[in-house]
Amino acid sequence: AYDIGLHGVVYQVNKWDPKQFDWTKRLADADYVGPTCQYCHMRGGHHNVQRFGTVYTSMGMSMADRGAPIWNEKRDRWVSVCDECHSPRFARELLQALDEAVKDAGLKYRETFKVAEDLLLDGV
Numbered sequence: 001a002y003d004i005g006l007h008g009v010v011y012q013v014n015k016w017d018p019k020q021f022d023w024t025k026r027l028a029d030a031d032y033v034g035p036t037c038q039y040c041h042m043r044g045g046h047h048n049v050q051r052f053g054t055v056y057t058s059m060g061m062s063m064a065d066r067g068a069p070i071w072n073e074k075r076d077r078w079v080s081v082c083d084e085c086h087s088p089r090f091a092r093e094l095l096q097a098l099d100e101a102v103k104d105a106g107l108k109y110r111e112t113f114k115v116a117e118d119l120l121l122d123g124v
Contacts, residue, residue, distance in 0.1 A: 001098075002037065010034035040081050 002008040011034055014020035020033040032039070075095060082091030 007034050011036060035085075043081060 003012065011021070014033050021036070022030060022032075025031075078095060079088055079091040082088075082094065086094075
């Protein structure tokens with residue numbers, strides 16, 4: 001998702017330009033043209049990239065109830081990263097759109113898996 005999104009494209013186009021991404025600087029001191037994976041996922045020196053992720057691996061990504069109270073803190077933390085550059089409203093709307101995309105992808109995955117299972121059962 002990052003690589004094909006706006007932030008990822010900016011990174012891919014500029015990653016070798018030392019004026020845009022000076023890799024000699026510590027992340028906290030860097031003034032990059034756009035956020036890298038580390039900028040969002042390793043805030044404050046944390047090395048647990050899932051801390052600021054939206055993938056709920058403990059529940060299965062496509063099956064999670066993303067509105068469940070258990071995820072409110074995680075979602076608020078995610079929005080807090082985005083709202084350093086974007087409005088909180090923008091960040092929450094983007095998070096909702098991502099939720100819908102994951103839901104749709106999960107449905108398509110299950111449909112595809114069912115087709116493959118039926119073909120296997122049919123001896124194909």
